[in-house]
Amino acid sequence: MAITKVWLDESENECSMCGACEAVCDAVFEVPEKLKVKDGADFAANEAEIKEAADSCPVGVIAYAVDGSDARAN
Numbered sequence: 905m906a907i908t909k910v911w912l913d914e915s916e917n918e919c920s921m922c923g924a925c926e927a928v929c930d931a932v933f934e935v936p937e938k939l940k941v942k943d944g945a946d947f948a949a950n951e952a953e954i955k956e957a958a959d960s961c962p963v964g965v966i967a968y969a970v971d972g973s974d975a976r977a978n
């Protein structure tokens with residue numbers, strides 16, 4: 905399964921702007937205020953880091969989908 909979409913999902917919690925995701929994977933994430941997924945970020949090359957960032961986000965707002973789906977996989 906390949907990550908094909910990454911986004912900020914604030915349906916349950918809000919990004920606390922802690923910056924942990926950027927520290928784990930600055931190729932994909934930046935936190936100018938709230939989480940921003942960088943334009944043109946290479947998800948395939950950063951899958952492990954995306955999953956690590958999503959798992960370590962203290963409020964669980966980093967969402968990803970796989971294989972062209974729009975449904976959150978994590």
Ligand code: SF4
Binds near residue numbers: 920921922938962965
């Ligand atoms: S780790 Fe989560 S709460 Fe912290 S800045 Fe990133 S998305 Fe926001």
